[in-house]
Amino acid sequence: MTEIRYLRAINMALADAMAEDDTVVVFGEDVSEAGGSFGASRGLRDRFGPDRIFDTPISEAAIAGAAVGVAMSGLRPVIEIMFMDFITLTMDALVNQAAKARFMFGGQGSVPMVLRTPHGAGLGAGPQHSQCLEAWLAHVPGLKVVCPSDPASAYGLLRAAIRDPDPVIMVENKALYGMKAEVADELPVLPIGKAAILRRGKEVTLVSYGASVHICSAAAAQLEADGISAEVIDLRSLQPWDEATVLESLSSTHRLVVVHEAVEAFGPGAEIAARMADVGFDELDGPIVRVGAPFMPVPFSKALEGRYLPDAAKVVAAVRRTLA
Amino acid sequence: MSAKPMNTSRRAQAGKAVDLPALYKSMLLIRRTEERLATLFADGEVPGFIHLSIGQEAVSAGVMSNLTKADTIASTHRGHGHALAKGLSLEGFFSELLARREGLCQGRGGSMHVADMSVGMLGANGIVGAGLSIALGSALAHKRLRPGTIAVAFFGDGALAEGLLHETLNMAALWKLPLLFVCENNGWSEFLPSEKQIAFTLERLSAAYAIPYERVDGNDAEAVALRSREIIEAVRRSGPAVLECATVRVRGHFEGDAQKYRDRADLEDVAKVDPIMRCEAVLKKTRMSDEALQALDADVRSAIENAISVARAGQDPDFERAREDVYTPQGFASP
Numbered sequence: 001m002t003e004i005r006y007l008r009a010i011n012m013a014l015a016d017a018m019a020e021d022d023t024v025v026v027f028g029e030d031v032s033e034a035g036g037s038f039g040a041s042r043g044l045r046d047r048f049g050p051d052r053i054f055d056t057p058i059s060e061a062a063i064a065g066a067a068v069g070v071a072m073s074g075l076r077p078v079i080e081i082m083f084m085d086f087i088t089l090t091m092d093a094l095v096n097q098a099a100k101a102r103f104m105f106g107g108q109g110s111v112p113m114v115l116r117t118p119h120g121a122g123l124g125a126g127p128q129h130s131q132c133l134e135a136w137l138a139h140v141p142g143l144k145v146v147c148p149s150d151p152a153s154a155y156g157l158l159r160a161a162i163r164d165p166d167p168v169i170m171v172e173n174k175a176l177y178g179m180k181a182e183v184a185d186e187l188p189v190l191p192i193g194k195a196a197i198l199r200r201g202k203e204v205t206l207v208s209y210g211a212s213v214h215i216c217s218a219a220a221a222q223l224e225a226d227g228i229s230a231e232v233i234d235l236r237s238l239q240p241w242d243e244a245t246v247l248e249s250l251s252s253t254h255r256l257v258v259v260h261e262a263v264e265a266f267g268p269g270a271e272i273a274a275r276m277a278d279v280g281f282d283e284l285d286g287p288i289v290r291v292g293a294p295f296m297p298v299p300f301s302k303a304l305e306g307r308y309l310p311d312a313a314k315v316v317a318a319v320r321r322t323l324a
Numbered sequence: 325m326s327a328k329p330m331n332t333s334r335r336a337q338a339g340k341a342v343d344l345p346a347l348y349k350s351m352l353l354i355r356r357t358e359e360r361l362a363t364l365f366a367d368g369e370v371p372g373f374i375h376l377s378i379g380q381e382a383v384s385a386g387v388m389s390n391l392t393k394a395d396t397i398a399s400t401h402r403g404h405g406h407a408l409a410k411g412l413s414l415e416g417f418f419s420e421l422l423a424r425r426e427g428l429c430q431g432r433g434g435s436m437h438v439a440d441m442s443v444g445m446l447g448a449n450g451i452v453g454a455g456l457s458i459a460l461g462s463a464l465a466h467k468r469l470r471p472g473t474i475a476v477a478f479f480g481d482g483a484l485a486e487g488l489l490h491e492t493l494n495m496a497a498l499w500k501l502p503l504l505f506v507c508e509n510n511g512w513s514e515f516l517p518s519e520k521q522i523a524f525t526l527e528r529l530s531a532a533y534a535i536p537y538e539r540v541d542g543n544d545a546e547a548v549a550l551r552s553r554e555i556i557e558a559v560r561r562s563g564p565a566v567l568e569c570a571t572v573r574v575r576g577h578f579e580g581d582a583q584k585y586r587d588r589a590d591l592e593d594v595a596k597v598d599p600i601m602r603c604e605a606v607l608k609k610t611r612m613s614d615e616a617l618q619a620l621d622a623d624v625r626s627a628i629e630n631a632i633s634v635a636r637a638g639q640d641p642d643f644e645r646a647r648e649d650v651y652t653p654q655g656f657a658s659p
Binding site: 023025051056057059061062064065066067068069070071072073074075077092093096097100101102103104105106107108109110141142144165166 | 396398420427428429430431432433437439440441442446447449450451454456457458459460461462463464465466468469475487488491492494495498646649650651652
C-alpha cells in the first residue's frame with residue numbers, strides 16, 4: 001500500500017496510458033509546459049515529448065473539435081478543459097459530433113476521445129468556475145460520463161476512459177485534487193458503469209458520486225451514532241450508471257437518498273429517483289429524497305457558498321425525512 | 325502582413341496535364357446524381373432535407389482529383405459533390421439517401437451526414453463550420469502518423485461568420501498542419517447574400533494568419549484542378565493553405581426553397597457560368613466527339629439508375645440494431 005493524492009493518481013493514469021499505447025496524445029490549455037492548470041500532467045512532457053503532449057491556444061471549441069478529428073484519424077486524444085464551466089464552448093463538438101459520429105455514420109467507426117474537466121464549488125471560484133454540469137452530458141446519447149471520488153477510482157476510471165472506444169467525459173471535483181488515500185501498489189483499471197458499495201447498511205441507501213460521496217460517508221457515521229444504519233454507494237459513473245446495484249441496495253434498505261453537488265432541479269438525482277420510483281416502486285417504504293445544490297448560480301462569498309453546498313447535515317435531515 | 329503568394333500557375337502548367345475527361349466525368353456524376361435526387365425528393369422517395377450543389381461541381385471534382393484515398397475531407401451540409409468525388413460507393417450513397425439499411429450509414433445519417441471512413445470522407449455535417457475543427461484534428465493525426473497525407477476542410481461562405489474558423493486557422497498556422505481550407509463561395513448564406521453577412525475578405529483574413537491564400541474561378545474545373553494541385557503539394561510539405569473557389573448556387577438553400585429572395589436575373593446569370601457546359605465546350609473543341617460525350621453521359625446515368633434500383637430494393641433499418649449501436653459493443657477494447 002502507498003498513499004497518493006487524487007491529482008497524482010490522474011497523473012499516473014495519464015503516464016501509464018501513454019506508456020502503454022503510443023497513440024495516446026494529450027492536449028489542452030497549459031497541459032504541457034506548465035503541466036496542467038492544477039498539475040495533472042506534470043512531468044509528462046519531459047517523459048513523452050511535445051509530440052505526445054502539447055499546449056493549445058485558448059480555443060475550447062477547436063480543442064474539442066480537433067479531438068474528434070484526431071480520434072477519427074487514428075490517435076486517442078485526452079483533452080483537458082480547465083473548468084467544467086468552459087464546456088459550454090465545446091458543446092457542438094461533444095454533442096453534435098463526438099456523441100453522434102458512431103451512430104449517424106452507421107457504426108463505421110468510433111470516437112475514442114477523453115475530455116477531463118474539473119467541476120465543483122468550495123474554493124471561492126465563483127459562478128463561472130464552479131458549476132457541476134455533468135447532467136447535461138449524461139443526457140446525450142453517445143457520451144459516457146465518469147466522476148471519481150478518490151485516488152484509486154480516479155486512476156482506474158481514467159485508464160478505462162482512455163481505453164474505451166467511445167467518447168468519455170471524466171469530471172473531477174477540484175476540491176478532491178489534494179485528497180490523500182492509501183491505494184494498492186498495483187492500481188486496477190475500473191469498469192465504466194460499475195458502482196462501489198463503500199459502506200454496508202440496513203435502513204437507508206445513500207447514492208452519490210464524486211466529492212459528495214464523502215458527505216454521504218460522514219452522514220452515515222453520524223447516523224450510526226444515532227442508531228441508524230446507512231448504506232453508501234459511490235456510483236463512479238453517471239452514464240452509464242449502475243442501476244442494478246442501486247436497485248439491489250434499495251431492495252434491502254427500502255429507502256433512498258440521492259446526493260450530489262449539482263443543482264438539484266433536473267440534476268442526475270432526478271433520473272436516479274425516477275428510475276427507482278419506477279423499477280423499485282414495490283421496494284419503497286418512504287419517499288426518495290434528493291439533496292443537491294439550490295437552484296441558483298454558485299456564489300462567490302464563503303458566507304453564501306457554505307449555505308449553497310450540500311453537507312452531511314443536509315443528508316442527515318434527508319434521511320430523517322424518508323424514515324419519518 | 326500580406327498573404328504569401330503561391331504563384332502556382334506556371335509550375336502547375338509545367339507538370340502533368342489535367343485529365344479533363346476525368347474531371348468532366350466526375351462533375352457529370354455529381355450533376356446527374358443531384359438532378360435525380362431533386363426528382364426523388366419531390367416524389368417523396370428521399371426524406372428529410374437535401375441541399376444541392378448543382379453549379380458547384382468543379383470545386384469537388386478539381387480538388388479531389390489531387391487527393392489520395394488516405395487524404396481525409398470534412399464536408400458540409402451541401403456535400404454530395406465532395407462525397408461522390410472522394411469515391412463513395414454510389415449504391416451505398418443512394419441507399420443512404422433513401423434511408424435504407426444498406427446505406428453507407430445504415431439509414432441513420434441521410435444526406436447531411438453521409439460519410440465513408442474507408443475513403444477518407446469524415447462526414448457531411450449539419451452544423452455550419454463544424455467540419456473545420458474535425459479536419460484540423462485529422463490533419464494533426466496525419467502529421468504524426470502519416471507524413472505527406474493531408475486533410476481538407478470544405479466550407480461555404482456562410483461559415484466565414486463562424487468563430488470556429490478563426491480558432492482553426494490560428495491552430496493550423498501555429499502548428500503548420502497539413503490542412504487545406506477550401507471555401508466554396510457561392511455568394512449566398514442560406515437566404516441572405518454574403519455581402520450582408522461578411523465584413524471581410526477571406527484573402528485578408530488568411531493574411532492575418534500568414535496562411536497562403538489563392539482564389540480561383542470555382543466554375544472552371546481545369547483551373548481548380550491545376551491550382552489546387554500545387555497548393556496541395558505545398559500543404560503536404562509545409563503546412564496549411566486557403567483556396568477560395570468563386571462559384572454560384574443554382575438551386576435554393578434546400579430543395580423546396582423557391583428562392584423568392586433572389587433576382588431572376590441573378591438566376592439566369594448563374595446558368596451562363598455552368599462548369600459542366602464550360603468543360604464540355606473545351607472537350608468538344610479539343611478531344612472528344614459528341615458521340616463520346618453522349619456515351620459518357622449514358623454511362624453515368626446508367627450507373628445512377630442502377631444505384632437507385634439497388635437502393636429501392638433495400639430494406640428499412642432495424643430499430644433495435646440502431647439502438648444497440650449508440651456505443652461500441654462492449655467486449656472490445658474495454659477493461
